[in-house]
Amino acid sequence: MIESSSMPKAVVIGMPGAGKTRLGRETAALIKAPFRDTDQCIEEEAGRSVSEIFDTQGEQAFRGMETRAVLDLLKDFSGGILSLGGGAPMSTEVFQALQDYRRAGGAVVYLQVDPEEGVSRAARSDHRPLLRGGASERWMALYRERRSVYQELATITLKSRNTTPRALARRLADALTERVVHVSGPDPYDVRIGAGVTGRLHELLGDQTMRVALIHTQPVQRHSDHARALLRQAGYQVVDLTIPDAEAGKTIQVSQGIWERLATEGFTRSDAVVGLGGGAATDQAGFIAATWMRGIRYVNCPTSLLAMVDASTGGKTGINLEQGKNLVGSFYTPAGVLADLRTLRTLPNEIFVEGLGEVAKSGFIMDGGILRELEERAESLRAFDGQESDQWLGTVVQDLIERTVEVKARHVSVDLKESGLREFLNYGHTLGHAIEKIEHFTWRHGQAVSVGMVFAAELARITGHLDQEAVDYHRKLLSSLGLRTWWNGGDFGQVLALMHRDKKARGNKLRFIILDGLGKPTHLDDPPVSALKEAFQAIRKEE
Numbered sequence: 001m002i003e004s005s006s007m008p009k010a011v012v013i014g015m016p017g018a019g020k021t022r023l024g025r026e027t028a029a030l031i032k033a034p035f036r037d038t039d040q041c042i043e044e045e046a047g048r049s050v051s052e053i054f055d056t057q058g059e060q061a062f063r064g065m066e067t068r069a070v071l072d073l074l075k076d077f078s079g080g081i082l083s084l085g086g087g088a089p090m091s092t093e094v095f096q097a098l099q100d101y102r103r104a105g106g107a108v109v110y111l112q113v114d115p116e117e118g119v120s121r122a123a124r125s126d127h128r129p130l131l132r133g134g135a136s137e138r139w140m141a142l143y144r145e146r147r148s149v150y151q152e153l154a155t156i157t158l159k160s161r162n163t164t165p166r167a168l169a170r171r172l173a174d175a176l177t178e179r180v181v182h183v184s185g186p187d188p189y190d191v192r193i194g195a196g197v198t199g200r201l202h203e204l205l206g207d208q209t210m211r212v213a214l215i216h217t218q219p220v221q222r223h224s225d226h227a228r229a230l231l232r233q234a235g236y237q238v239v240d241l242t243i244p245d246a247e248a249g250k251t252i253q254v255s256q257g258i259w260e261r262l263a264t265e266g267f268t269r270s271d272a273v274v275g276l277g278g279g280a281a282t283d284q285a286g287f288i289a290a291t292w293m294r295g296i297r298y299v300n301c302p303t304s305l306l307a308m309v310d311a312s313t314g315g316k317t318g319i320n321l322e323q324g325k326n327l328v329g330s331f332y333t334p335a336g337v338l339a340d341l342r343t344l345r346t347l348p349n350e351i352f353v354e355g356l357g358e359v360a361k362s363g364f365i366m367d368g369g370i371l372r373e374l375e376e377r378a379e380s381l382r383a384f385d386g387q388e389s390d391q392w393l394g395t396v397v398q399d400l401i402e403r404t405v406e407v408k409a410r411h412v413s414v415d416l417k418e419s420g421l422r423e424f425l426n427y428g429h430t431l432g433h434a435i436e437k438i439e440h441f442t443w444r445h446g447q448a449v450s451v452g453m454v455f456a457a458e459l460a461r462i463t464g465h466l467d468q469e470a471v472d473y474h475r476k477l478l479s480s481l482g483l484r485t486w487w488n489g490g491d492f493g494q495v496l497a498l499m500h501r502d503k504k505a506r507g508n509k510l511r512f513i514i515l516d517g518l519g520k521p522t523h524l525d526d527p528p529v530s531a532l533k534e535a536f537q538a539i540r541k542e543e
């Protein structure tokens with residue numbers, strides 16, 4: 001029985017000379033995993049080469065040794081990278097074991113080499129007993145016999161054409177370390193979080209799409225250039241749309257300009273949108289996709305922490321009005337989300353820190369593990385500068401992103417259109433959006449939400465839901481992350497009027513999300529104005 005806890009992380013299969021051993025070894029080095037090659041294991045155990053085993057005991061004896069080696073390693077090589085001899089999958093026992101391994105979640109990697117290249121490599125090699133007596137002809141005969149088996153078993157296929165072994169290993173390492181959060185609901189999709197996931201754009205856009213509108217902002221030019229190159233390599237006609245940065249990009253004027261450009265370029269319902277950038281860019285891109293011809297496919301490529309953990313997922317698309325935030329938009333879900341950790345390398349510290357606001361929010365409303373991780377890592381997270389090691393990004397940050405997206409996914413999967421449960425994700429936003437408006441969008445969203453959560457905690461205390469310790473904990477954790485916990489702008493009258501524009505309001509009644517304890521969100525409808533005023537005073541600070 002193959003157990004996921006003890007099985008290899010990946011098994012590499014393919015034709016002789018494809019480069020399986022080198023790919024396996026280099027990938028293992030990149031992800032700091034052990035590496036084994038079954039041919040080498042057999043030679044070590046037998047004390048002679050594969051060729052000598054063939055010569056002295058025959059192929060059948062070798063296949064028996066090989067099958068035993070493969071079955072043993074599939075059961076007991078935890079987290080390793082394993083490369084198999086070319087003929088191993090052709091044995092019924094190994095084929096069935098690899099199917100079991102796949103079902104247990106294992107990655108079967110088919111390293112595909114072009115026949116011309118394979119034949120030429122075979123002609124140069126003299127240590128492969130099965131290629132003796134006409135290497136090229138024998139290689140082609142084996143290829144014809146084996147390729148359908150390789151294709152049937154593969155969960156990942158890598159082509160060695162026009163690339164290097166090092167680049168292939170990097171791609172496989174990226175594929176093996178990415179995290180996937182599934183969002184169910186009427187139009188399910190996956191959020192993929194990992195280094196290099198932008199490379200999956202073609203998988204999500206498909207072959208029916210001809211034109212792609214790439215909507216992005218200038219500060220992420222380096223990443224949109226990369227996405228554009230990938231899209232063009234995949235054969236798409238890319239219409240490049242650089243929009244004004246941050247909140248300035250979430251206006252109807254910007255939407256109008258994009259709609260007109262799509263019309264000029266002849267975008268049809270089978271074409272698509274890719275939104276790449278922070279949450280403001282993905283909100284606008286989603287809104288364009290939701291409204292162009294009443295809805296076309298779109299993929300979000302979030303490049304800020306906040307966009308990765310929140311804005312890119314859940315299908316809330318939209319733009320701002322002069323009167324307030326996100327007042328126009330649509331619930332419209334993406335075909336997928338690709339959160340490429342490599343884009344964080346250029347993210348300014350203040351933008352990373354504001355993203356921690358939405359991470360903390362997810363901890364407050366549901367996942368105490370997030371709060372503990374933030375507490376433990378506050379200093380290093382607050383000091384983020386994009387120069388951290390791949391290992392730190394690929395563990396600390398990737399873990400936090402995955403956990404926060406999971407919190408969002410659990411809400412939006414069951415309540416896409418925010419009829420109740422999803423409103424818990426709005427914790428801190430009733431005041432938060434008012435602050436953004438009064439501060440003319442000069443405050444970052446995450447910073448405004450941070451103050452909004454302290455306000456909500458004070459309101460919960462005042463109305464008897466939350467104790468002082470939990471309120472103090474809000475301030476302590478948020479400020480330790482570099483997030484704001486007080487605000488002296490505006491006045492209560494302004495704020496009260498703006499809160500009545502919040503989308504949770506019903507008629508003349510305000511509705512808030514508060515906590516009955518950490519991880520226990522609840523609705524507070526129509527609280528006394530006196531309580532609101534007291535909570536408002538509590539987030540002011542004597543200058």
Ligand SMILES: NC(=O)c1ccc[n+]([C@@H]2O[C@H](COP(=O)([O-])OP(=O)(O)OC[C@H]3O[C@@H](n4cnc5c(N)ncnc54)[C@H](O)[C@@H]3O)[C@@H](O)[C@H]2O)c1
Nearest residue numbers: 219246278279280303304306307310311316343346347445
């Ligand atoms: N739709 C939703 O569910 C949802 C959820 C949360 C927030 N939002 C919206 O998202 C917006 C906030 O998102 P945000 O915090 O990403 O702000 P943002 O989109 O304004 O981006 C912040 C700044 O960082 C820059 N930037 C982003 N990624 C970068 C990178 N990799 N390298 C260099 N610069 C980069 C942007 O160009 C911008 O200047 C708000 O408009 C908010 O309303 C939407």
Ligand SMILES: O=C(O)C(=O)C[C@@H](O)[C@H](O)[C@H](O)COP(=O)(O)O
Nearest residue numbers: 310314316325326422425426429503
């Ligand atoms: O996805 C949701 O639902 C949220 O409330 C997530 C919030 O973090 C996010 O800022 C959202 O854009 C706010 O939605 P809004 O409906 O208040 O504009």
